[in-house]
Amino acid sequence: MTAATIAAGYPRGLVDFAVTQGADRVELLRQSGICEETLAHQDNRVPVKDYVRLFDVASDHTGMPAVSLEYGKAVRMQEISIVGLICEACESVLDVPKQLNRYAALVVDDNRFEPATILRGVTRGSQTWIEGPSTLFSDYPVIAECELARLVWNTRAMFVDVPEFKKIRFPRTVHLMRSAPKYKADFERIFEAPVVFDSTWNALQIDPEFLSLKQPPVNRYVFGVLSERADSLLNELRLSKTVRGRVETVLMEILHTGEASMDVVAARLGQSRQTLYRKLKEEGVTYEQVLDGLRQKLAVHFLSGKQVSVNQTAYLLGFSDPASFSRAFKRWTGESPRAVHQRRSPLKPRNQTRSM
Known part of the structure; x- marks a missing residue:
């Protein structure tokens, strides 16, 4: 079975962020086992295990136990992945998970699930949730917390000037499968919401009204160009596995x-x-x-x-x-x-x- 890989934009973004916090770039790469050449293009592939190791190295070199949360908060998906740009160009909130899951392999490629589902909306009783069901999140808690933090702050930045968004809470509650780490207090500070650890899933509870929002307008031509490029990358990735x-x-x-x-x-x-x-x-x-x-x-x-x-x-x-x-x-x-x-x-x- 081929080892899971992640788009190089993610570790490159983490390295760049850690450097702004005082870390030494050469040591970050040396200790994580990631080559600088691999990070030259964000669509290259990096083993997930090396990316996970990079979080530990970055935490040691920056003195930030919650470096995963801080990275997720500070760096938007649009800066590290073409899939982020496509999601930004979607017309509505409901279109985002469709495109994210369509191009999921460009984010993380793992033979254990096909097709991948990174995010999906779920209703439990009267509550509305955004769930991250991917084994990437359950197997690697540090990635789950980082990407949920990125989702929250990506969304807040995108809708900062939208009156309808200002009337709701996003998120209302955060559930994580991981046990509470030593930096437990940082979670509620980053998410600005109650956090439940040792949960049965990785998910955000949201107000139902959020799902009816239209995203700030982006040129639809840009969406088409990005999608065409992403389709090409997806085909290249599939071919590389034969x-x-x-x-x-x-x-x-x-x-x-x-x-x-x-x-x-x-x-x-x-x-x-x-x-x-x-x-x-x-x-x-x-x-x-x-x-x-x-x-x-x-x-x-x-x-x-x-x-x-x-x-x-x-x-x-x-x-x-x-x-x-x-x-x-x-x-x-x-x-x-x-x-x-x-x-x-x-x-x-x-x-x-x-x-x-």
């Missing part, structure tokens, strides 16, 4: 060298040729089909974009000479690469993919 996806990632790095044999790729993946063959077969493809399909897709992309010549494309795809590339391209598309390169409109590849 053997074919991992093979394609390696091939993208070495195709131009002309040394894209199955043995080379298997070695880069840390497995034998036989193991790679078996795993690809389980996914219904051969190595030759993966290589051929990737070359076909890249060839059409390069030539249709008019940025790369036919000879350069042949080199980038690892062909020994332009003639070999031309024969392969005609087999893929029925046309010569030069004809496609000179045409203005992009070419659609044939549906079928055959091995070379």
Whole structure:
């Protein structure tokens, strides 16, 4: 089973916050086992266990026992995740959990639940709640308290000028599955509400009126752009979990060298040729089909974009000479690469993919 990962924006945000509180960045990363390079882009992935360790390290270096709560209060989700930006661009409060759960894997990716549910509305008797049912929260209390604090302060910041929000209490009560820690007093200070520990769930009790609120307006075009980008990231994440996806990632790095044999790729993946063959077969493809399909897709992309010549494309795809590339391209598309390169409109590849 693949270890759970979290978007790098979350640990990066925690590191940045801890540094503002006097912590040493180099030591934070060294002691938590997180590489600076991984944090360079917020959509990279970091093992959840390393992120959890970072909370302990940050607490030691800042002298803040409740660093999880302070981080959640200080840093909005929009600053650390594209999913936060999408939620901010929703039209209504009820749309937020739909989008949050739709793109949940971009926040935390864990094979134990699919699809993930990070937040959901629940009614118990006459009470209305926002529950965090994810195993991420039950397994890692420090993340649960951090993200519930972030939700509360995100919401307060968003609706600060909305008269209807000022009339309600948000939240009314906070329930946490964790036992009360030494910094118990900090919870009611941060949440500004009663906190119940050793509960059966992680949840916020809210006024029902909150669910009828419209969010402050955001350009809907922005919502569409963000959603398109998030869909692309979600697809990349799914592909990275397949053997074919991992093979394609390696091939993208070495195709131009002309040394894209199955043995080379298997070695880069840390497995034998036989193991790679078996795993690809389980996914219904051969190595030759993966290589051929990737070359076909890249060839059409390069030539249709008019940025790369036919000879350069042949080199980038690892062909020994332009003639070999031309024969392969005609087999893929029925046309010569030069004809496609000179045409203005992009070419659609044939549906079928055959091995070379």
